[in-house]
Amino acid sequence: MTQIFFWRFEVQMAVRLIDVARVAKVSRSTASNVFANPVRVRPKLRERVEEVAKAMGYAGPDPKGRILRAGKINSIGVVGPGRWSVSDILRSPVFVQFLQGVALACDEAGATIVLLPDVPGSRGISSALVDGFIFSLTEQLEQLEPARLRRLPFAIVDFDAGPDVNAVMVDARAGAKAAVAHLTGLGHCRFGIMAFQRGAGPPMLFPPAAGRDLAKVGILIDQEKLAGAAEAFADAGLNIDDIAIVQAEPWDKTAAPLLLDAAPGATAIFSLSAMQAIAVIREAQRRGINVPADLSVVGFNDIPEALLCNPPLTTIDSRPIEKGRIAAEFVLAGDHGRHHVLTPRLIVRGSTARVPSR
Amino acid sequence: MTQIFFWRFEVQMAVRLIDVARVAKVSRSTASNVFANPVRVRPKLRERVEEVAKAMGYAGPDPKGRILRAGKINSIGVVGPGRWSVSDILRSPVFVQFLQGVALACDEAGATIVLLPDVPGSRGISSALVDGFIFSLTEQLEQLEPARLRRLPFAIVDFDAGPDVNAVMVDARAGAKAAVAHLTGLGHCRFGIMAFQRGAGPPMLFPPAAGRDLAKVGILIDQEKLAGAAEAFADAGLNIDDIAIVQAEPWDKTAAPLLLDAAPGATAIFSLSAMQAIAVIREAQRRGINVPADLSVVGFNDIPEALLCNPPLTTIDSRPIEKGRIAAEFVLAGDHGRHHVLTPRLIVRGSTARVPSR
DNA sequence: CTGAAAGCGCTTACAG
DNA sequence: CTGAAAGCGCTTACAG
Numbered sequence: 001m002t003q004i005f006f007w008r009f010e011v012q013m014a015v016r017l018i019d020v021a022r023v024a025k026v027s028r029s030t031a032s033n034v035f036a037n038p039v040r041v042r043p044k045l046r047e048r049v050e051e052v053a054k055a056m057g058y059a060g061p062d063p064k065g066r067i068l069r070a071g072k073i074n075s076i077g078v079v080g081p082g083r084w085s086v087s088d089i090l091r092s093p094v095f096v097q098f099l100q101g102v103a104l105a106c107d108e109a110g111a112t113i114v115l116l117p118d119v120p121g122s123r124g125i126s127s128a129l130v131d132g133f134i135f136s137l138t139e140q141l142e143q144l145e146p147a148r149l150r151r152l153p154f155a156i157v158d159f160d161a162g163p164d165v166n167a168v169m170v171d172a173r174a175g176a177k178a179a180v181a182h183l184t185g186l187g188h189c190r191f192g193i194m195a196f197q198r199g200a201g202p203p204m205l206f207p208p209a210a211g212r213d214l215a216k217v218g219i220l221i222d223q224e225k226l227a228g229a230a231e232a233f234a235d236a237g238l239n240i241d242d243i244a245i246v247q248a249e250p251w252d253k254t255a256a257p258l259l260l261d262a263a264p265g266a267t268a269i270f271s272l273s274a275m276q277a278i279a280v281i282r283e284a285q286r287r288g289i290n291v292p293a294d295l296s297v298v299g300f301n302d303i304p305e306a307l308l309c310n311p312p313l314t315t316i317d318s319r320p321i322e323k324g325r326i327a328a329e330f331v332l333a334g335d336h337g338r339h340h341v342l343t344p345r346l347i348v349r350g351s352t353a354r355v356p357s358r
Numbered sequence: 359m360t361q362i363f364f365w366r367f368e369v370q371m372a373v374r375l376i377d378v379a380r381v382a383k384v385s386r387s388t389a390s391n392v393f394a395n396p397v398r399v400r401p402k403l404r405e406r407v408e409e410v411a412k413a414m415g416y417a418g419p420d421p422k423g424r425i426l427r428a429g430k431i432n433s434i435g436v437v438g439p440g441r442w443s444v445s446d447i448l449r450s451p452v453f454v455q456f457l458q459g460v461a462l463a464c465d466e467a468g469a470t471i472v473l474l475p476d477v478p479g480s481r482g483i484s485s486a487l488v489d490g491f492i493f494s495l496t497e498q499l500e501q502l503e504p505a506r507l508r509r510l511p512f513a514i515v516d517f518d519a520g521p522d523v524n525a526v527m528v529d530a531r532a533g534a535k536a537a538v539a540h541l542t543g544l545g546h547c548r549f550g551i552m553a554f555q556r557g558a559g560p561p562m563l564f565p566p567a568a569g570r571d572l573a574k575v576g577i578l579i580d581q582e583k584l585a586g587a588a589e590a591f592a593d594a595g596l597n598i599d600d601i602a603i604v605q606a607e608p609w610d611k612t613a614a615p616l617l618l619d620a621a622p623g624a625t626a627i628f629s630l631s632a633m634q635a636i637a638v639i640r641e642a643q644r645r646g647i648n649v650p651a652d653l654s655v656v657g658f659n660d661i662p663e664a665l666l667c668n669p670p671l672t673t674i675d676s677r678p679i680e681k682g683r684i685a686a687e688f689v690l691a692g693d694h695g696r697h698h699v700l701t702p703r704l705i706v707r708g709s710t711a712r713v714p715s716r
Numbered sequence: 717c718t719g720a721a722a723g724c725g726c727t728t729a730c731a732g
Numbered sequence: 733c734t735g736a737a738a739g740c741g742c743t744t745a746c747a748g
Contacts, residue, residue: 016741017743018742026718026719027719028719028743029718029719029721029743030717030719032742032743033717033718037743041718042717045718058507059504059507059508060504061741062742063485063486063487064425064426064431064740064741064742065724065740065742065743066485066742067422067487067742068422068426068725068726069724069742069744070742070743073422073487075487085465086464086470086471087458087461090457093662100445100449103443103444103445103473106444107445112473112482112486113444114433114470114471117465117470124470126417126418127418127424128421129421129422149415149416149417149418150417151417304662304663305662305663308663308666308667309666310668374725375725375726375727376725384734385734385735385736386725386726386727386736387727388733388734390726390727390728391733395727398733400734403733403734420724421726422724422726423724423725423727423740424726425726425740426724426725426739427725427726427740428727429740
């Protein structure tokens, strides 16, 4: 009788392993084994426990209890780039491609992904229920501290944080160099550059100027790209200081007109953002400039839109899927201090052609 | 002396709250309060404990222990549509838009998202460390059972699983009806339809046939769309049975040619997939058919590519971001049995025009 | 094959 | 303001 009362009460609350054990008249260990180590339990007994569990509406061992004991959570936290919210980073096609790569490795390992915002000062990193972290592109190295303190493996992307930190990088300098070399190889010598702005704000114009300080344009990886471009320009006898640069957010709509105004004679544009490269193509077309006959455009990153725009965009594949996959593999293996550098690839499509012969 | 030895040993392993408490010579409760309830601890004492924690490399309370006691995990699991892996679902732009909506609500509530694969038989749902679930479009209702057993709130998308289950739906029938009505309103009367195939396989052609069984074409929501289309056709004095239907995966490359071959006289195509709508536009252009002068195309779902293709795609906005946001709000609120129906919107762009006058 | 006991790391009333 | 005690739900050696 009391059994019955107890029973009904528990059903209202939440059935625990011990409740099942009591009703099935076995010990907690045996009940636990029924779910975690079925082979250890005599079939007949196992069946009885399973039946009782079902009748009581027991959902199986509560992961909250299991995890404390077992230690392993089986998921890794992915921290978005910059100080954006999760909903914002999901608007970046390159980040989503990167996530696909992480998911590839996690799917294989049976692990799950937790999406974490990169909000400084939040207790997010120190309290996330994960076995490790992947930090997408960030220069906020202090954000790494909580991860280090927790002694969890982590990897950082596109930034070398020292020999003891897992890092997966793309050789951005080589990528930009290849992009510009492709254009100079086609005979172009009058350029405009669209740089990448992290965070909100209006586009900024950096007009041509000798000894111009390019260290202000973007974060380290963006500066690497500009350095690579500068090398390719130098190889063709050109000086990047003579080229107008506009720095803008990927979605800014005023940047493309600004750049085309700032570089009126340009026959080629190199954009560090694929979105802006597409915007440049559209703005050029709006002005009656034919792409690629009158103007060649090269972007950076191979987003799905690059293939669909008209003409399709010549761009640099920065290998985000590979990047994510390898970063996840480092973390899932519990490794530390591994480094991997990916080589970007130039993908020639329809937005580039030989310089117009005048 | 023993203290010191103990200390160094612990540092190697993992510093726990009790280690900090011992070294700082306070009780576990006080040490705990320093992190969870700082105001309750005298500033001077708090400072001492914090210093000791720092010196010992204590990362703060281990979430594994905290969670068991506190009960709340602060994250919700999102289960992808169909039986795809996580990396696959991230390739779907509509799913990513949906995720953005979920993230919007989670960001606001300070919760995180866990990406869960929809693998039947896996213990994923029953062992995920989450406070609730969102099931994207699925008809595998048995997958809901583990969630129900765990007594966690959950929401299901685009499927009515009964009055006690949270559901967020888009009125797909109305959307398809609006799409077709737009075309018949432009005078079109010769059509082809591209239907949606869930799961792998070659495209299937359903040639015109009286009393053709459309219940085989896709899952319930796809059939709803066909029913809506049929209504709009009937309103214009047409019969959907006279129209060729090709059912294909969104990325299949042979589907667009197949449909244009199967509906040679069509002046308008309605596609249940935006990707395939774009594929139809490209295939038509390849054949020298002008879109929209000779052929109008309407899609379903407003993906970023729809805006970039040429001409931009007239399509139905199925409101995925709203869908995700509302589903997450239901779950975060711990509600049960709430229903919300979203009205899709026709977005007229450049891929539709009046029927050619011959 | 089964069960009694210890403990994963933490928090939370409660008593002082 | 501080601490002793109980317990969150589970698993894991270990003894029988």
